[in-house]
Amino acid sequence: MARWEKTVGRRAFLGGAAAMIGLPFLPSIASADTGLGAPPRRLVFWYVPNGMRMDRFVPTQTGPSYVLPPLLQPLSAHTDQMLVLSNIANSPAAAAVAGDHARGTACFLTCTALPDPGLPVQVGPSADHLASQAPTAAGTLYPSLHLGVQTQPPAGTCDSGYACAYQNTITWADATTPVPLRTDPEALFQALFGGSNPLLSQAELQRRHARRQSVLDLVSAEAHTLSGRLDSADRAKLDQYLTGVRSLEVRLHDNPPNGGATVCDPGPPAVTPVSYPHHVDLMSELMVKAIECDATRVLSFMADASGSYRSFAFAGVPSSHHEVSHWGFGSEAEQTANKDAWEAICLWHVQRFAAFVDRLATRLDADGSTLLENTTILFSSEVGDGHSHSHTDLPVLLVGSGQQTVQVGKHERFTSPERVSNVLLGLLDRFGANVGSHGDSTGIPSSVFV
């Protein structure tokens, strides 16, 4: 605790006048209530669509010394903080009918089989949401944040008759409540760091705060009254609303406008994205800021839409991502050309991910450790091979040792397919969420976690 307080000055904190420009109060930093003497652990889930070209992604050798394959080259500076896992499967996503992108996305962090298309939506909860419920996630501005870049539904119907909710998010609060992604960098910056309005005086800020609290009081009272009159199915819908109101009430209560003199420097406000690559970069930087400022400890990010048809002309591949990921048509030469185009897109995605890791590795926590050392990031995709839509042989990286809870620095190949759910179970456990089991999990793999 003492160490935390002493070293707090190492961070780029602002005080006094700086608070006037509207920054959040972060109790965990200001009051040092972690009491651990160590920075908090963080957990991040990074999703890319359409699989990975596995013959260029998985090292040939296993163990601590392996030759970095082309698609892992962007991460070459972080091999000591990286665990490559191979022979990983998410079998609840598999089925004998089409719709692998929908199932792979919905199962990504839930590891739960979906009902058939046309039946009421049912999956979840997801690992990121479960992590947000852990005591170790509490005390921050947001128990978790879920980011994406898809601002409107893609031009195309949702996969094979499955409800679009299965593809629009990877986060599920419970079996029937998808959590939408935050896609607007400016709104996210505002939510994280814009707790007050620079045009208002302190007295006005306090009045506004009181006004909003009163409004929420009034609203939740009305909602409770209404809820009492509804049948149980409708009540469940209204409960989603009441839950939201309650967490907002808590956030307002914990963050009064005159809360603190010392706050974290958020840097310049986010801007409107001008392109998809720019959008990914902005969201990546905001995630780093959120971690750095301890505004949240659990993050998930969909780096593109499930089964994305995006053209990667900016990366030299004018065809759509989904089309080239189905590399296996035509002659051998044509298949090779397709694979190369797909690999270029895969490489672009790994590079974006590596840029995020770079940022975490260069910024310091209060005790002088890097953010990366206190974080674990799961990097994966909704399918393994893009052509066959496999849910076996998934690309899985764990980056960041999470304060020595993950056996980083090697390539671990399982002899029989290991379940994604077991990896997620371990991540949850080491983060501090004691969930017992998750999806189809059978137990925490000992070769992955410390």
Added chain:
Amino acid sequence: MLLWTALLGCPSSPECPEGGCTPVPSGEGDLCAPVRTTFDQQCVLCHGEDGAGDLDLRDLEALVERPAVGAFLPLVASDGDLDASYLWLKLRGTQGGVGGGGATMPPGGRLGDDALAAVQAWVEAGGQCVPGDLPVRPPVVGEPTPLPIRRLNRFELDNAVRDLLGSDVRPSASLPADDTLEGFDTLGEALTLSDVHVEQLELAMEAVATGFVAQTWSGGPIEVALDPQQMVPSTGGAQGDGWMLWANGTLVGDFEVPLAGDYRVEVRAWGTQVPPDPVQMAVMVDGPIVATIDVPNGAPWLSYIVDLTLEPGEHEVSVAFLNDSNGPDGDRNLVVDGVRVLLDRADSAVYRRYEDGLACDPAASGRTVCLEALFGPLMTHAFRRPLEDGELGRLVAGLDTLATTWDLPYTETVTAGVHAVLLSPHFLFRPEAGLPDGSLTDHELATRLAGFLWSSIPDTELRQHAEAGDLSEPSVLEAQTRRMLADPKAAALVDSFGGQWLWLRRIGQGAPDPGLYPEVDDALRDAFTEQGRRLVHDALLGDRPLSSILTRTDPAIDPSLASFYGFPGTITTWQEVDLALEGRVGLLSNGGLLAALSNPTSSNPVRRGKWMMTQLLCDAPGDPAPGVVAGFDPEVGEGSLRERFAVHRAEPVCASCHDLMDPLGFSLEGFGPAGEARSTDDLGFPVDTSGTLPDGRSFDGPSGLADLLADDPLFTLCAAEKAFIYGLGARVDARNHPYVLEAHARFVEGGVFFDDLVVGVVLTDAFRRRGP
């Protein structure tokens, strides 16, 4: 007797006592034998024990009155009604209209004529092997079911805020996208809420409330001035501070107003005259002429005032010179010196609606009195029903406490109140309790109606009918429906229903490779969308039949579309032109839609054909068979695109769907990945737009395709199904499918005009009742 018939008809039945019955020779009176032979040979490989689709075709008797999986009909109707027997429809490829889908059976080709005739005879005998008396089946009637409570979607929230407060602040801007189901965002089942929603709603509604107070309490009039020299002229030149139109033409400018209300548009103008006529000036707002004015000779200018009602948001004003004359008698010109749009706040819609509250002076009348005067009407309007006992009192008491504790200024107290109303579950959700007899209350019915037609909340007239209790009378309900369809707010049907059914919301999302198609920019994308919007608008709300969406050849286009489509005439603004020569027919020739159904560098006939089957015929092709990978790459391979796609139809299991999808898509091959006209495909082979469907119908090109689809009975059935799903906010199932047919019957009787379909949906019990 029935038993005897069954025994007679089933000569191989084990129940047949040895020597006790006379086997009927095959083919003579035994309707089952040839059917069984056909099924055994062509069907039971898949539909045998544990058969696909939970269907076992080995036991013919068991098929009678057995519900088909995923559809709303028995496999074989016991009364011999072919149209009510799903098995028959599935063999004929007409399963789409009854909730079915997937491939026509059997895969890889229809049954031969003899086999089909045998099946027909058997089905017409009600599934009996020997024709006998047919039972009378009770008519299938619908059953209204309660809908889950649902929140307003983003589009509805924006419209409701606009209609409640006369404001154009859009709370949806920061809200997450709504999930859709069955292609629409109006199904309560899919409209979930999360912490992120609530967080963003709270901020957005605070901004709306703050804006409302600022707009209604800040006093002065609203004034928007346009500089004539900054407006867009079709002719003329600067003249002093103004603009001279020296030939017949227009001066066009955009402006935005924050509040709904009765505005004054003021045009300052003068003219140079040629006797005997004065200068004729017309003023248009958002299209139509709102005033034609004689402008007398000489400077300085005079002010001409036009009164009109405007909704908040963007508008377009246009000043036109109508009677140019230039000759020996002189030169007649019109000079526009200035344009202003003005609103006295007391003339705003919101001020009039809440006048008692807004005019109330808390210093004189007391805070509580003024808050009650404002929030009584405001909450009634927002909650779409009379207030319950104590409801108003609770809000006012809460506001009173807040104001006293924090010494809040009155305006901030009002802000808090509006904020609370907008966040109330009674505003954000549509709770329905219904009446003991299973019908909706008139207020609930009004809310459903306003949601369907306006994507908003009821207006005063609708609410008055609900209060009078006569809205549920069919004649009143129909009259109100038609009144609302004629209201400009019905444009919501175009943007939301058309936006989702016909993809108007996605037309702009086509992403042709910018390297190949640099001419496709945001402006052109917007023009594609606007072209589609106008086409759909005229079909849904104009006087054209719904099928004009597919068949119309005289759409409105603008200069950018004229250039992209290669239209030879000169046009300066949106204008209806004949595009038949350019081969552009209906929505399916819209460049944006074609691009959205393409790959970046190649057209995708399968995607286009699948879209037509799914969206226009409600006959979604089934998923590719297990083991077949979707996402076939047409850019790979040799020969013409058509030849490269032939692989789809080589396998019988693929052909069952692709024989239908592919020809539909090929007819649009004259349009490339950006929707551009072309005569050769991506490898330089000449395009061939002719096609033949498995049932023998032949057609060629966009116009043949349009006629084919418009004439297909599945098209009107599909439109009825889509309107029902959208309007009711529920999936179609066996219980409510009869209502779709009921609405469809009215639609077709009236000559396939959309307003009849809407009335048809509204008058069904599914829409008017909640069920027990």
